[in-house]
Amino acid sequence: MSQSFVDWTALAYLVAAVLFILALRGLSGPETARRGNVFGMLGMLIAVGATAFNPEAIHFGLGYVALAVLAGGAVGLVIARRIAMTAMPQLVAAFHSLVGLAAVLVASAAFLHPQNFGITDSAGSIILASRIEMSLGVAIGAITFSGSVIAFLKLQGLMSGAPILLPGRHVINLLIGLFIIGEIVTFALVQDTTIAGIHAFWWVTAFSFLIGFLLIIPIGGADMPVVISMLNSYSGWAAAALGFTLHNTALIVTGALVGSSGAILSYIMCKGMNRSFLSVIAGGFGGEDAGPKGARADRPVKSGSAEDAAFILRNAGSVIIVPGYGMAVAQAQHALREMADLLKKEGVSVKYAIHPVAGRMPGHMNVLLAEANVPYDEVFELEDINNEFQQTDVAFVIGANDVTNPVAKTDPSSPIYGMPVLDVEKAKTVLFVKRSLSPGYAGVDNELFYRDNTMMLFGDAKKMVEEIVKNLD
Amino acid sequence: MFVSLTMMASGLAEATPSPIIQQLSIFVLAVFVGYYVVWSVTPALHTPLMSVTNAISSVIVVGAIIAVGGEGMSTATWLGLIAIALASVNIFGGFAVTQRMLGMYKKKEKK
Numbered sequence: 096m097s098q099s100f101v102d103w104t105a106l107a108y109l110v111a112a113v114l115f116i117l118a119l120r121g122l123s124g125p126e127t128a129r130r131g132n133v134f135g136m137l138g139m140l141i142a143v144g145a146t147a148f149n150p151e152a153i154h155f156g157l158g159y160v161a162l163a164v165l166a167g168g169a170v171g172l173v174i175a176r177r178i179a180m181t182a183m184p185q186l187v188a189a190f191h192s193l194v195g196l197a198a199v200l201v202a203s204a205a206f207l208h209p210q211n212f213g214i215t216d217s218a219g220s221i222i223l224a225s226r227i228e229m230s231l232g233v234a235i236g237a238i239t240f241s242g243s244v245i246a247f248l249k250l251q252g253l254m255s256g257a258p259i260l261l262p263g264r265h266v267i268n269l270l271i272g273l274f275i276i277g278e279i280v281t282f283a284l285v286q287d288t289t290i291a292g293i294h295a296f297w298w299v300t301a302f303s304f305l306i307g308f309l310l311i312i313p314i315g316g317a318d319m320p321v322v323i324s325m326l327n328s329y330s331g332w333a334a335a336a337l338g339f340t341l342h343n344t345a346l347i348v349t350g351a352l353v354g355s356s357g358a359i360l361s362y363i364m365c366k367g368m369n370r371s372f373l374s375v376i377a378g379g380f381g382g383e384d385a386g387p388k389g390a391r392a393d394r395p396v397k398s399g400s401a402e403d404a405a406f407i408l409r410n411a412g413s414v415i416i417v418p419g420y421g422m423a424v425a426q427a428q429h430a431l432r433e434m435a436d437l438l439k440k441e442g443v444s445v446k447y448a449i450h451p452v453a454g455r456m457p458g459h460m461n462v463l464l465a466e467a468n469v470p471y472d473e474v475f476e477l478e479d480i481n482n483e484f485q486q487t488d489v490a491f492v493i494g495a496n497d498v499t500n501p502v503a504k505t506d507p508s509s510p511i512y513g514m515p516v517l518d519v520e521k522a523k524t525v526l527f528v529k530r531s532l533s534p535g536y537a538g539v540d541n542e543l544f545y546r547d548n549t550m551m552l553f554g555d556a557k558k559m560v561e562e563i564v565k566n567l568d
Numbered sequence: 569m570f571v572s573l574t575m576m577a578s579g580l581a582e583a584t585p586s587p588i589i590q591q592l593s594i595f596v597l598a599v600f601v602g603y604y605v606v607w608s609v610t611p612a613l614h615t616p617l618m619s620v621t622n623a624i625s626s627v628i629v630v631g632a633i634i635a636v637g638g639e640g641m642s643t644a645t646w647l648g649l650i651a652i653a654l655a656s657v658n659i660f661g662g663f664a665v666t667q668r669m670l671g672m673y674k675k676k677e678k679k
Binding site: 108111112115116118119120122123124125128129131132135136138139142143145146147152153154155156157159160163164165166167168169170171172174175176178180183186187190191193194196197198200201203204205207208210211212224323324327330331333334335337338339340341342343344345346347348349350351352353354355356357359360363449451456457458459461462465466468470471472473474476 | 587588591594595596598599601602603605606607608609610611612613614615616617618619620621622623624625626627628629630631632633634635636637638639640641642643644645647648649650651652653654655656657658659660661662663664665666667668669670671672673674675676
């Protein structure tokens with residue numbers, strides 16, 4: 096009886112894990128993605144059902160479990176329904192923090208009542224493998240939690256997006272890191288029931304929370320795509336570590352999937368900025384006082400009005416729109432789509448070019464454009480569209496800056512040298528919507544502003560586009 | 569859990585690898601699966617990818633349910649219940665917001 100239940104549960108977890116793989120697999124294209132998401136939900140249902148209705152593990156409290164699921168689920172559904180698409184980065188950060196905290200709580204529960212999890216030896220103390228796994232789980236979970244909280248505060252604007260640099264932070268972080276590793280080793284070496292063991296577990300937890308805060312504080316706003324992806328990865332590794340503790344295939348597989356997913360996204364984002372992962376994590380990039388400022392005041396720029404822009408756009412044969420974080424801040428995506436519709440009516444071909452690190456999280460711009468009903472087959476990634484700029488009449492840059500800077504290709508001394516950029520300067524005319532001539536996140540003056548074929552459109556992105564729409568009508 | 573199946577399958581084999589090694593095998597293979605599956609995700613769907621990985625990593629909720637399910641009330645019960653509530657926010661919120669986002673991706677209308 097008991098054996099068959101154990102096997103059935105394990106099989107159910109395996110099915111759940113396969114469904115999760117299919118959920119991710121579905122995301123290879125928009126047509127299959129929604130079905131994939133349904134697979135994901137099904138997998139979750141199976142994993143939870145197999146656990147909750149396993150009489151070997153659950154002797155008690157199923158009513159409470161249901162209540163907690165309902166309470167949390169209701170909150171989740173309301174948030175999912177109400178959240179603005181521009182706020183997705185902070186929502187994802189907030190969700191990561193919850194996974195992290197849940198991991199800490201589960202690991203703590205396993206530490207305090209290991210008999211519930213069947214991970215004790217005959218003497219009642221936790222077996223060695225589980226001690227290592229749970230202390231890793233609690234450490235990664237705690238870092239995920241506190242790091243995500245900081246990322247959330249920065250993205251939500253509750254905390255300055257500028258990096259906060261503590262003196263000697265690398266040394267402090269290194270010492271804390273070594274201390275955590277030392278305590279994990281202690282916890283593995285001594286029995287969990289001894290004073291030393293108990294202290295070690297809580298020290299690991301406390302200092303992991305602390306180092307999560309310290310690691311993210313020095314990282315600036317535009318590096319958030321890397322940070323969010325990294326925290327995504329951590330939440331996966333935390334789940335995997337607990338999966339080992341609980342001998343649960345679904346958790347191990349899911350943790351591995353999520354962990355590698357986040358790691359790949361971090362890699363793509365770092366590559367999009369031509370920076371090493373370590374330099375992003377070390378932080379301090381994009382300080383407000385970084386970069387040369389003097390030279391720009393006395394250089395002439397051409398600026399134009401919405402009317403000029405409308406005239407140029409209407410007479411163009413092809414337009415490529417380059418959106419950036421500024422478009423998200425100004426919520427200009429709907430006005431932009433209206434503008435594109437009017438242009439298409441005039442027979443102008445309109446496409447969108449997305450830089451991998453545009454916005455505050457991977458794929459941020461694509462979601463915003465999708466929200467504004469821009470068909471996804473008009474939206475192109477950097478490598479797919481970069482050759483088209485030279486045959487394009489107008490490049491319309493809105494809310495992007497560093498990702499269009501030709502200096503990245505020409506000036507080896509520039510901090511953004513080597514970063515892949517969109518070749519907007521090759522278009523016949525560049526229309527650049529911007530509030531002022533201030534440099535972008537990297538603190539580098541944009542060479543593009545002073546080119547002969549560039550016309551600056553000074554103003555708020557949304558208002559400017561709305562003005563252009565009026566003039567096109 | 570997994571051991572029992574393997575033991576049945578291996579029949580007369582005298583020694584089977586310890587559970588930790590078997591789990592490690594599953595883990596390493598899953599990392600490879602994840603690696604190839606995620607590289608095939610189109611960059612346009614990277615935001616939904618993050619929200620859905622978020623939802624599925626909340627499968628950690630099964631650990632919380634086990635924590636609650638021990639004999640009688642204990643600290644583990646409370647920790648477990650809080651963890652269940654937090655993970656549920658993520659599961660329901662994560663899948664729902666992913667579905668909402670994916671519903672927005674539309675192809676060009678045929679004229």
